[in-house]
Amino acid sequence: MTDDLPLRLSQDLEEAFPDVVSAYQHAVFTVALRMSAQPEDAADISAEAFLRAYTALRGYPPQRIGQLQLRPWLLTIVLNLLRNEARAASRRPAEVGLVAVSGVDDGREGPAEHAQRHDGQARLGGLLTGLAEPQRTAVVLRHVVGLPYAELAAVMGCPEGTAKSHVTRGLHRLRSMIPEETT
Amino acid sequence: MTTVSTHDDRLAGELAGLSSPAPANFQDAVFARWVEVDGPVGALYVAFTDRGISYVCPTQWVGGEQDRFLDLYRSRFGRPLRPANRAPAGLAGALRSGKGAGLPYDLRSVGDFDRKVLAKTLEIPPGEVRPYAWIAREIGHPAAVRAAGSALGRNPVPILIPCHRVVRSDGATGNYGFGPQLKVDLLHVEEVNLEETRGLGRRGVHYVASDTTQVYCYPSCTHARRITPAHRVELANAAAASRAGYRACRHCRPG
Numbered sequence: 346m347t348d349d350l351p352l353r354l355s356q357d358l359e360e361a362f363p364d365v366v367s368a369y370q371h372a373v374f375t376v377a378l379r380m381s382a383q384p385e386d387a388a389d390i391s392a393e394a395f396l397r398a399y400t401a402l403r404g405y406p407p408q409r410i411g412q413l414q415l416r417p418w419l420l421t422i423v424l425n426l427l428r429n430e431a432r433a434a435s436r437r438p439a440e441v442g443l444v445a446v447s448g449v450d451d452g453r454e455g456p457a458e459h460a461q462r463h464d465g466q467a468r469l470g471g472l473l474t475g476l477a478e479p480q481r482t483a484v485v486l487r488h489v490v491g492l493p494y495a496e497l498a499a500v501m502g503c504p505e506g507t508a509k510s511h512v513t514r515g516l517h518r519l520r521s522m523i524p525e526e527t528t
Numbered sequence: 529m530t531t532v533s534t535h536d537d538r539l540a541g542e543l544a545g546l547s548s549p550a551p552a553n554f555q556d557a558v559f560a561r562w563v564e565v566d567g568p569v570g571a572l573y574v575a576f577t578d579r580g581i582s583y584v585c586p587t588q589w590v591g592g593e594q595d596r597f598l599d600l601y602r603s604r605f606g607r608p609l610r611p612a613n614r615a616p617a618g619l620a621g622a623l624r625s626g627k628g629a630g631l632p633y634d635l636r637s638v639g640d641f642d643r644k645v646l647a648k649t650l651e652i653p654p655g656e657v658r659p660y661a662w663i664a665r666e667i668g669h670p671a672a673v674r675a676a677g678s679a680l681g682r683n684p685v686p687i688l689i690p691c692h693r694v695v696r697s698d699g700a701t702g703n704y705g706f707g708p709q710l711k712v713d714l715l716h717v718e719e720v721n722l723e724e725t726r727g728l729g730r731r732g733v734h735y736v737a738s739d740t741t742q743v744y745c746y747p748s749c750t751h752a753r754r755i756t757p758a759h760r761v762e763l764a765n766a767a768a769a770s771r772a773g774y775r776a777c778r779h780c781r782p783g
Binding site: 359362363366367370371373374375378379388389391392395396399400403465466469470473484488489490491516519520523 | 536539540542543544545546547548549550551554555557558559598602603606607608610
């Protein structure tokens with residue numbers, strides 16, 4: 346479905362860009378939500394990531410666009426924005442600490458189920474923020490977003506084997522933080 | 529409820545559950561929308577985002593070519609845009625009345641100084657003009673007259689934020705981003721007494737006063753234009769006004 350997107354983008358950026366947003370907005374938003382110290386800014390940061398991508402694409406020659414791996418490229422952009430945001434926030438001390446992140450309500454479940462799921466998610470989301478880098482990024486990209494290892498390695502700028510070991514160590518650390526009886 | 533075999537699978541499953549769809553209105557934060565509407569002197573292309581109106585371009589400025597407008601917008605704002613089904617609420621009314629102050633604007637691309645200049649410009653009522661120096665003084669930077677002019681030249685939402693109502697102190701209409709003739713045409717539509725203001729300027733007259741109310745104004749001020757010829761006093765500057773014991777009009781605030 347998304348295989349021909351780089352080619353279509355290289356032929357007509359304006360025509361194909363909306364499809365790029367539709368195809369990857371959930372992945373980009375999920376990363377922003379799970380990696381940001383300010384999850385309430387996740388939508389703004391995601392939108393900014395797509396605007397950066399759009400501006401970059403306007404300046405790229407068609408051949409370069411045609412060869413882009415869009416998903417890892419977009420996720421790299423949003424991760425860079427998040428790093429800049431974190432750096433800026435560290436210069437503004439005592440604002441918000443680690444926040445337990447909850448999922449966005451999709452309005453398709455009952456209040457009881459929602460509360461239960463919400464609870465578990467908030468707890469796990471909170472634990473994720475306790476992971477050190479680069480394990481946190483590795484676990485989020487691999488298991489929350491569902492990225493294949495090849496793309497994970499591309500985003501993290503390391504060999505696949507290294508990416509895998511970041512994931513393994515991240516999961517191990519995460520498990521050690523979870524009390525025995527969870528949901 | 530799925531049954532999971534190992535701790536790893538279960539943890540992986542729970543992590544996958546942390547994935548979140550983007551909010552329903554997410555694309556409104558990425559894409560701007562655009563419409564073509566009737567303006568006071570010809571049609572306009574108007575672009576807007578989820579925050580407000582962000583760009584206005586007379587269609588004649590791009591020779592009526594939609595694609596040139598779209599490209600101008602995309603290069604200036606680095607934002608993709610798509611056609612809108614309808615114009616933003618209040619736009620037609622604001623264009624008809626010449627009162628744009630009530631509309632939401634998206635001025636994220638505009639710096640602090642420029643934003644102050646534009647906010648001040650929004651206060652100038654239709655049918656009146658103010659000098660560049662007035663803007664500079666009113667925003668607390670009386671020496672920044674040229675900077676105020678440059679800020680107006682960069683106004684992304686002309687006509688709605690009426691930078692055409694800011695003119696030179698000598699009564700000449702001055703420059704305009706879309707050419708000086710369009711500025712003159714816009715002021716004529718609003719029935720500004722341009723010729724009179726220019727004539728006064730040429731004779732070194734910058735204010736007019738009433739000898740009954742003892743108030744002095746800019747010549748285009750709605751109060752100045754009500755002064756009957758018998759009671760009308762012409763003044764070169766604020767010093768002459770205060771020597772005569774006149775006070776500045778509270779509506780047009782001439783120095």
